[in-house]
Amino acid sequence: MKQPTEMNHLNTFTEDDDSNSNDYGYKEKKEHQAFDYTNELSSRWHLGKKKYETDYNPGTASFGMSVFNLGNAIMGSGILGLSYAMANTGIALFVILLIAVAIFSLYSVHLLLKTANEGGALVYEQLGYKAFGMPGKLAASCSITMQNIGAMSSYLYIVKYELPIVIQAFTGTTDEWYVNGDYLVLLVSVTIILPLSLLKNLGYLGYTSGLSLLCMVFFLIVVIIKKFQIPCPLLDEAALNETLSKMVNSTFPRLNLTAVDYSGDTCAPEYVVVNSQTVYAVPFLTFAFVCHPAILPMYEELKDRSRRKMQSVANVSFLAMFIMYLLAALFGYLTFNIHVEPELLHTYSKIDHNDVILLIVRLAVLTAVTLTVPVVLFPIRTSVNQLMCASKEFSWVRHTLITVVLLAGTNALVIFVPTIRDIFGFIGASAAGMLIFILPSAFYIKLVKKESMKSVQKIGATAFLILGFIVMIGSMTLIILDWTNNSTENHEGH
Template structure:
């Protein structure tokens, strides 16, 4: 691994060809070395890119190599100092948590009621924090956790879950382009003309080919990492506007808007204006099954937790857990406020994508136009960053031992973008993306994989211990959430398909 070593009084110089390690932790009674082999590009990092090769990590790798081969080396072991402060780590983790899921939370509240939504939001947040703790205790990247616990099947399960989650994130970002860009263009043109240049399907293809594809073809997208921070700021601005608009939009919405929107999302409900203005605390209908998947989709950040842990200054598991606690508390407050004020504004008439619902009330509004433009810019620039780890995963699967190949690089990128565009064009609503990915990949990443890894890898605790019993219960709950949600969502799809067929025959 080391091509040259030079020990002096004050310096140790190492030339390292490839080092993938990192994690030292101070414990009571001494210092323990803990392996953490990180791949070149972390898979599944939502809006988070970093490189983990440094001189100190090379030194530790060389010392570890010498110890393994019984070479006597009287050089102290140095801990690689992280550069991220507590506050910056909280912000970075908030970036990883926050995504397009916030736009669907008002819809989830409309179909569960305020009280039930708060209960579910608290439960998912607590479960997510608990699973983060399990990942930190194992201190390995998700793919390596899967391999160490269950071999190749475990690694594939982790890799596929992360890839699906990122693919769903890409699809949700392009859905926002499909929904919002036509509204922005119509506002600038001051026209309601339904020409091809205001067709969402065409615009998604144009944005993909003109902006996303060229950026995605670059070998290194590190300079786009700042877009995650911009995206978070856009969502904060969006939240402020949602709260502000609640006090501007009257409860008595236009009758045709209420009828059309309610009939689309809840065809079995007959709603009057008076009922629409009264918030409900407990609701159960055919759309309630999407609530938990939407919430799990909104809270996934687990693949990014260990890369952030490695950059934390004076890192320890307790400190990283505190970072997670503060970040989740901040996101919990933002999610609750966005869902609550969005729901109170439109009540049962809220759409699966909250920002699009405002277009039914305002033909042109400067503040909302600024929000739309900022969100569109953020999500468009974020798609290449989210695509990057998926392509790396596929590339390693197809030819990990091969040198970089432009034809392979281009083919994988184009294939991924073609697939996600087909999904966005033909799947009718963003709700289906939130629901399916939240019920499958997000449930795996939050509930199932962390508990399974903890049960398998933490040998020092017996299965009768409180921790192992809790992890087992968590695993069972995860399977129940995933299987139950998927079954109900598929049943809803079948029911809607049957209803559409009946309406078509009737007309």
């Protein structure tokens, strides 16, 4: 039985990638519209087989628009955790890991595009179905759902961390209930996110991804500027006491506050660092770079589409995000060094809650992430509907129930999981690892029939698959061990 998203014409693509949408004699649309991949992906689930056998969409997105859209898909809250990753790996090791993850992500995009051409499907879940039947579809669907839940959680963490600071800046109070992050997350979820999420069509919210990208660019500019405005070491009591304590323990005879430069302990950058938190670096990076569920829908929308052209789109997008990630991580780390927190924006609350520029950044980021949560929830709900009630008619009761359960579960994660570090780490090691490493290589090995298992391409994909399992299992094991050690230490501390 053919699946709803099967596209038989894709099998006619030539290996040299010179084929494009004009080869099929379809008339191009005159208007180039921005592509909202979440809504497109959802609607594709409901269209049925006839759509793809009789009404082929030649694609209308230009190269530049596709680069922008893919940049939107890559960029997210993950950028806020990269300075913390650099602080726990050192500058040199972080750059090596950043380059490696970017290259691996691009290679997996290459595998996905080639598999889509050979397998005749432009939806991640359908490639899974074609490759391994229902288990493959479930693996892809569950990985995408987990990744999106992680993204939702990270956005709500930003609300939990940043909204109290904004309210404190305007009210001057610190002990009222309305500056408690847990209460504010629930309040925002019920009054703003839930009503937007209940809408049947979220098309007009698709442009919030562009707003989010602009906010992150603004955030990056402020991070760079603040590096040259914020003194080091931080002039707060905790940092000063920590530095003085280290000095007393190690160089007591030299203790002379008027003569000793103690800034080297906390401000000198490290180039290679290995500690208990280093294990979070790779999951943080994979979480930041994962965009693979969006690749295939954007490929379909690309004007004059060819695999080579889409790979070029990915190359430019990944390069731009690589530069942004490196700058954000570097300048955030150089500003706070060992005192950087897993969520970089929150670290600036150590300086001045009333800083106007930082307040504007917080308001912009809060607006963007609040409006993005319904967009991220939309494909999760669609996936759940397809897995549980694919043959049933639309029901507002079911629609509302799934939305409320998903939002309530995500709020529970944000309230009860201690830090955003755990979300970045767990989702980056599990769902992001599956979407970047394991699933693209497994689908490629299974569906690309014209290459033998002894070919260089298949050997490379097999090695990539093995590497993915090593990275995922190793990261998950070390993260769980870190959680266990922290739990034991906290228990002994009490």
